[in-house]
C-alpha cells in the first residue's frame with residue numbers, strides 16, 4: 001500500500017491552529033491533499049497522466065489571481081464575523097460523542113475525502129473533488145487526504161468497493177481524521193455501512209453544504225429554512241439500537257454492529273423522530289408567515305411596476321462584487337463558497353431615469369441538495385419573479401460550460417427558464433484574448449466584464465437597460481402645480497423624457513405603463529392622437545436641476561378643447 005501520508009505533510013497539518021491563523025497554509029494544505037489523491041487515482045486508474053498543479057476547485061478561484069479583486073473591494077462588511085465562524089481545533093467529533101439528533105451540528109475538522117468516478121471522467125472528478133475540498137474548507141475543516149476510486153458505479157452497500165473501504169480505514173487512522181466526506185449524496189444505508197467500517201463520522205456533500213448554509217444564514221427566514229432543510233436531511237438518517245437490533249434479529253449482523261450503530265435506544269429515536277416532525281411543522285408554519293411578508297414587499301415592488309433584475313450564477317462567480325460595482329451596495333465579497341446566503345435587493349436607475357431593482361442571490365452549485373432547492377426558494381424566488389436574469393459566469397474558471405449548465409438546470413427547476421437571460425463573463429482581468437474568443441464561441445451574446453477593474457461595466461449597464469421592460473406608452477401632459485403627486489409617480493415608476501415649467505403648470509413628456517394611463521388621462525394634451533415618431537431618449541433632469549427652458553419642437557401644441 002502506498003504511504004498515504006508522509007511525515008512532512010503530517011507536520012504541516014497537525015498544527016491546525018497555525019492553519020487556522022491565516023488562510024494560505026489551509027489552502028496550500030487543501031491543494032496538496034487533493035493533488036495527492038488525484039495522483040494516486042491516476043496511478044491506479046491508468047488514466048493518461050496529467051498535470052495537477054493546474055488543478056483548481058470547481059468554484060474557488062486561485063487565491064493569487066483574485067487577490068487584486070479582493071483588495072480592491074474594500075466592502076467586506078462582515079468578513080471578521082465570518083472568520084470568527086471558523087472552527088476551533090480540539091473539539092473532536094468522535095462518532096460516539098455525537099448523539100444522532102445533534103448530527104446536524106457537525107463539527108468538521110480533519111477530513112478525508114472520498115469519491116468514485118467512471119472511466120474517462122477523471123477531469124470532472126478532479127473538478128468535483130477540488131470543489132468538495134473547497135466546500136469542506138468553507139465549512140471550517142482541514143482536508144487531510146482522500147481516495148478517488150475508478151469504478152463504473154459506486155458500490156450500493158458501501159459506496160467505495162470493499163478493498164477501498166479497508167484502505168480508507170487505514171488512511172483515516174494514519175492521519176487522525178475525524179470525518180470522511182463523500183463527493184455525492186450517500187444513501188443512509190451506505191453512510192451507515194461506511195461508518196461501521198471506518199469508525200468515524202461519514203457525511204456527504206449535501207451535509208457539508210447544509211452545514212455551510214447553517215453557519216452563514218443570517219436572516220430569520222434564511223435560518224429557519226436551513227434548519228428545515230437540515231431536519232429533512234436528518235430524518236431518514238437517524239439511527240439507533242432499534243435498527244441494529246432488528247438487523248440482528250434478521251440474522252444479518254451479530255455483535256459486529258460497531259460503535260457507530262450504538263444509539264440512544266429505540267424509544268429515544270422514536271421520541272427524536274416525533275420531536276423533529278413537530279419542529280419541522282413549526283418551521284414550515286413560520287416560513288409560510290415570513291413568506292407572506294416577503295410577498296407583500298415584493299408585491300409593492302411589482303405594483304410600482306419597477307422592473308427587477310436578478311444576478312444569478314455559480315457560487316464565487318463574482319455576483320456580489322458585480323452588484324457592488326453596479327450600485328455600491330456593500331455586499332460581502334469573499335473568495336469563499338456561498339458568501340451570500342440572503343437575497344440583497346438594491347434599487348438603481350437606468351440612464352434614462354427608469355428605476356429598476358438589482359437582486360444579488362445565493363450562489364448555485366452542482367448537486368445542490370434538493371432540500372436546499374426547496375428551502376432556498378426565498379432567495380431564488382427573487383429570480384423567479386424577475387424580468388431579467390443576469391447570469392454571471394467566472395471567465396477564468398476551468399469549466400465555464402459546466403457552470404452555465406448547472407445554473408440553467410437550477411433556473412429551470414425553480415420554473416424561471418422563460419425569463420430572459422444575459423450571460424456575463426466576469427473576472428475578465430484574469431483571462432487572455434484566446435480565452436475571450438473561446439468564451440464568445442460558447443455564448444455569442446455575452447458581455448465581458450471585470451467587477452474588479454470596472455472594465456465592461458458601462459456596456460453591461462447598457463445591455464441591462466435595453467433588456468428590462470420599458471414603460472411603453474408615450475404621453476404628453478400638462479400637469480397643474482397642484483398635482484405634484486402625479487409628477488412624482490411619473491418620476492418613480494415611469495420615465496420622464498422632457499419637462500418644462502410653465503405658468504399654468506408643468507408640461508411633461510413621459511413614458512408610462514399602459515395600466516397607468518387612467519391616472520393621467522385628465523391631463524393629456526396629446527388628445528390621444530396617434531403617437532408621433534419616438535423622440536431620442538434624454539437623460540432625466542434631476543429634480544433639483546433648473547427647469548428645461550424651452551419645449552422641443554416635436555411636442556404637439558397644447559390643445560384647449
Ligand SMILES: Nc1nc2c(ncn2[C@@H]2O[C@H](COP(=O)(O)OP(=O)(O)OP(=O)(O)O)[C@@H](O)[C@H]2O)c(=O)[nH]1
Pocket residue numbers: 061065066067068069070071073313314315316317318319320321322332333334335336337338339340341361362363364426427428429430449450451452453
Ligand atoms: N480578479 C477578479 N476577481 C474577482 C472579480 N469579481 C469577483 N472577484 C473575486 O471573486 C471572489 C468571489 O466574489 P463574490 O462577489 O463574493 O462572488 P459571489 O458570486 O457573490 O459568491 P457567493 O456569494 O459565494 O456565491 C472574491 O474573492 C472576489 O474578490 C473580478 O472581476 N476579477
Ligand SMILES: [Mg+2]
Pocket residue numbers: 319320321332333338339340360361
Ligand atoms: Mg455573493
